[in-house]
Amino acid sequence: MIKEKAKKKWDLTRKMLEITDDEYNGVTQEDANLRFIKTKLQIAVYYLRMLDEHNCEYEVPWNKEQFKWLLRKPAGDTKKQKAKDWCHQCCLIRDKACASWSYEEATA
Known part of the structure; x- marks a missing residue:
């Protein structure tokens, strides 16, 4: 998949994972947990987008309902651990897929 298509595929998910000003400036433990969860999922989506850019086949470790559940409050330790696991x-x-990618130097 080319870079633009891969980016478009994940655009909606990336928008859902944007940390709002209220979340960023929040001082409660739940705000901190939600920031952690969203950050881990942003990293996971970045990895999946890389796989798409290299036309790799993979299975996303979550489904739509699990993803929605993770972003709902309350955001506790269980959800933090799940986000951490998915990112990992x-x-x-x-x-695993990276070993087969060819990195060609761009010539100017």
């Missing part, structure tokens, strides 16, 4: 799974998928 996406990293492993990317690392």
Whole structure:
């Protein structure tokens, strides 16, 4: 998948994961948890987008309902751990696929 298509595929998800000003400036533990969750998912989506750019086949470690559940309040330790696990799974998928990617130097 070319870079633009891969970016478009994940645009809606990336918008959902944007940290709002209220979340960023929040001082409660729940605000901190939500920032952590969104940050981990942003990283996971970045890895999946890289896979799309290289036309790799993979299985997303979450489904739509699980994703929505993770972003709903209250955001506790269970949700933080789940976001951390998904990010790690996406990293492993990317690392496994990365071995077969060819990195050609761009010539100017």
